[in-house]
Amino acid sequence: MKRHIVSLLVILTLITNVLTGCGSTLWGYKIEKKADVNASTVKLPLTKKETITGMISYPTGTESDPNKRAIFKRLEKETNVHVDWTAISQDQWGDKISLQMVNFATLPDFIFSACFNDSDLLKYGNHKLILPLEDYISKYMPNLNRILKEHPEYKKMLTSTDGHIYSLPWIEQLGENKTAIQTVGNMGFINKKWLDFLGLKAPKTTEEFEQVLVAFRDNADKLKKEFKIDGSIIPMSCIVNDQDPSIIINGFGEGYGDNDSGRHIAVTDDKKVICTATQPGYKKGITWMHKLYDQGLIDKECFTQDWSTYVSKGKSGRYGVCFTWDVANVDNLKDWIPLPALKADVLNITPQNGSYTSGFDRGRCVVTSMVKNPALVCSWLDKMYEPFQSPQNNWGTYGEKNKFNIFRKSKNKDGKAMLKHEDLGKESPVEVREAQCVGGPLAVFNSYYGKYVTCPDDAQYRLNWIKDNYTEYMTKKYVYPNVFMSAKDTSRIATLQTDIQKEINARKSDWIMNGFSDKDWDKYIKKLDAYGMKEYLELFQKYLNSFYSNKTTKK
Secondary structure (H helix, E strand, C coil), X not given: CHHHHHHHHHHHHHHHHHHCCCCCEECCEECCCCCCCCHHHHCCCCCCCEEEEEEEEECCCCCCCHHHCHHHHHHHHHHCEEEEEEEEEHXXXXXXXXXXXXXXXHCCCEECCCCCCHHHHHHHHHCCCECCCHHHHHHHCHHHHHHHHHCHHHHHHHECCCCCECCEEEEECCCCHHHCCCCCCCEEEEEHHHHHHCCCCCCCEHHHHHHHHHHHHHCHHHHHHHHCCCCCCEEECCCCCCCCCHHHHCCXXXXXXXXXXXXXXEECCCCCEEEHHHCHHHHHHHHHHHHHHHCCCECCCCCCCCHHHHHHHHHCCCXXXXXXXXXXXXXXXXXXXXXXXXXXXXXXXXXXXXHHHCEEEEEEEEEECCCCCHHHHHHHHHHHHCCCCHHHHHHCCCCCCCCCCCEEEEECCCCCEEEEECCCCCCCHHHHHHCCCCXXXXXXXXXXXXXXXXXXXXXXXXXXXXXXXXXXXXXXXXXXXXXCCCXXXXXXXXXXXXXXXXXXXXXXXXXXXXXXXXXXXXXXXXXXXXXXXXXXXXHHHHHHHHHHHCCCCCC
């Protein structure tokens, strides 16, 4: 232990020394501002092949060599740029990328799938580990530059409080405003064939929902026999704090629910930031969920099971109700319908925070200070933002022989190249896409559908689910926007959130399982206050006020 502590202190001392010096070297390597080059010299395809270096993650169990994926093979032919990749499995990415950022001397030119949070971006930017990119975007990235001009809200979301853009984003538009695909995270799904067999209708209230679960439990033997189910019947399953059932408590109290499982915040109609997990409606909703659990209506493993176990039980046909992004990943489409919005005190669905500006990952890709030719690297990364390329990076590609292809190359009504989605059949959308897509920085806009690409079938039916079941009940005016806080405030919120989130999630699991008293609730509120809840909400409020002080800002 002592050796580890000494080693860490040495590393921290070295980092401090090199960062507080003249600012021109780091670990002995030059990090001065890179020289501008003539844009024509990095115009793709290059006349002579060049090699750049990148780091990328890949889904566990899929192709580990990025250059064997059809997308990157095709890009190399089109650009005459070879990428020397360091590839890391997604299940190891978090630990290894943190170590890599400390070992500065071995950093590649860019990190394709960094997925850095705001704190990471500001920390690495301040320490000069990654390059500010605004000048490179304007000079060498015409595709992204056009996007940011046409959609200035994204440029605002990318720009830090120090005026720099430290990263290249992932943007995915599917629907908009209250019909956007991200407005609802984990949806509830109910087994339609079980309902039909027992002569039941889909519930519309929490009371009716409870009665349906009781019917599933009390008719377990009949259901097992009719549908040849191996294993016990589970009226309702989920993974608390992951594939979470929070959507079903939206109807209690004032209807805020707890849609933001990371930060546990929502915005009132008078633009006040509140903690959803301290509201009276949340208390009533968790009390009701304990009642369900106490009656044996909720899976006993819902607090501990992992994704593979959850899916395995679902594929065995044992669930009456489950919660996830898409039920096709847990069981199948034909036997399930979305669980309607449930009324307890009110009928409401609170959209997820940030959802009105679509899917957005600010820290998807960064260029490191070790890059030898940033103009070339940025020119190559700009290819990812071409309207025909982005959908492939996001979902998969076409033309692979003897393999399942997400797309077939076709033509739109104007006779230009267009990607048309193939029928997924019985395949899991997640598994099929992971075999081909590469992720990274990209942008797919609503305007692309029908012109460059078709809307994915699973996205379209999910958009229909949201529109048909939830949109009209999204009664709240605001969601918390996607703001970029200062380094100081980002760090402070992260510190406060560690204890606050841990306490909220722990009590949620405990109380669903064991129940709680008013005394327990009061103790919980006092503990959250002691952890800095007031300051936590004030920091979020500060940036909400700033966001809406700009009259040009959209909701």
